[in-house]
Amino acid sequence: MRHPTAIIHPNAKLDADVSVGAYSIIGEHVQIGAGSVVGPHVVIDGHTTIGIGNRIFQFSSIGEIPQDKKYKGEPTQLIIGDNNTIRESCTLNLGTVQDGGITSIGSENWIMAYVHVAHDCHIGDHNVIANSVQFAGHVTVGNHTLIGGLCGVHQFVRIGDFAMVGFQTRLSQDLPPFVTAVGNPAEAKGPHQEGPRRAGYSAARVDMLKQIYRALYRAGSSFDNSKKEIEELRGQVPEADADIDNMLAFLNNANRGIVR
Secondary structure (H helix, E strand, O other): OEOOOOEEOOOOEEOOOOEEOOOOEEOOOOEEOOOOEEOOOOEEOOEEEEOOOOEEOOOOEEEEOOOOOOOOOOOOEEEEOOOOEEOOOOEEEOOOOOOOOEEEEOOOOEEOOOOEEOOOOEEOOOOEEOOOOEEOOOOEEOOOOEEOOOOEEOOOOEEOOOOEEOOOOEEOOEEOOOEEEEOOOOEEEEEOOHHHHHOOOOHHHHHHHHHHHHHHOOOOOOHHHHHHHHHOOOOOOHHHHHHHHHHHHHHOOOOOOEOO
16 A cells, blocks of 8 residues: 555654555655555645545645745645546645635546646636646636646636636636636637536526626627626526526626636
């Protein structure tokens, strides 16, 4: 279960069945939950808490200090949930005291090779993040998103639930829920329908997502008028009212503007 060449600090807290591969290094303040597998040549350091059932592949660096000149060695954290797959050569950094002091990753995420998650990012659940996606500091990602390979995400950008980001996209503004974006810079290309369908959305609810998208991106409509039009859709498909609330809450906090 634990290769003899692995170096595990005696104060690290690993569940009894955690597997650690050859030449991996586990630091003093690391906690790892049951059923997790740490591959060979992995470094996990810092005040890092990892839940159950995670699999971390070789050459990843988890919980290292932020790439931020303001960091002065404070005991900030990286918190990872359950059942995540973190593929080869990913880098996940601690938070900074200039923000909340925590970088967090939820559960059931599929994180492909060479992904960088910078300080103070917050990534939700059930996301698919393809190879070489680069998140700058303070990025927030919702749930059930699809983020294509080689994308760059500017600091403080937010990505809403069920959003989809196409291959090689440069994202420098907030991407609302249920919206597909692609390009350099990013442009909205339509509602994301397949993800919600796979999550069990009914045909009527998916159709309402299309109406929300049309209201948000209607030519000539102001941002405030678009929000009002989305509000007026409430009640037409009761199960979609939660999606309307989700969209309006996101738009009301779009301090960087949204992808248009």
